[in-house]
Amino acid sequence: MSRHVAIVTDSTAYLPPRTMERHGITAVPLTVVLGDRALEEGTEISTRSLAQALQKRRSVTTSRPSPQVFAETYRKAAESGASGIVSLHL
Structure with missing residues (x-):
């Protein structure tokens, strides 16, 4: 198991x-909420599609990832060595 710093x-x-x-x-x-659909940015909705929805003045809201999602990501990183x-939040 290689040791490294995860970003x-x-x-x-x-x-x-x-x-x-x-x-x-x-x-x-x-999480991007487009109309009545909750989608994951980058996997279920692209940045381009999100920008197009905003240009068309569609109802769009966002929600930051939950602490549990980050905790699970950190756990997986630790398990991989x-x-x-x-953790960068730009």
């Missing part, structure tokens, strides 16, 4: 996928 942020960091992959950064998705975790 965790939320999807509002909008880091390029190549940068995230190269540095092993994990993004926890924000992380000796420390840096």
Whole structure:
């Protein structure tokens, strides 16, 4: 098991996928509520689709990830060998 420092942020960091992959950064998705649908940013709704909905003046709200979601992400990082975790919220 290799020891490393895990980097965790939320999807509002909008880091390029190549940068995230190269540095092993994990993004926890924000919840985007579009009309009556709750979607995970980056997996169930793209940034582009979100921007288009806003341009069309559709009802859009967001909710930050819950502490439990971050805790689960940290647990997985520790189980994969992380000796420390840096949590960035930009």
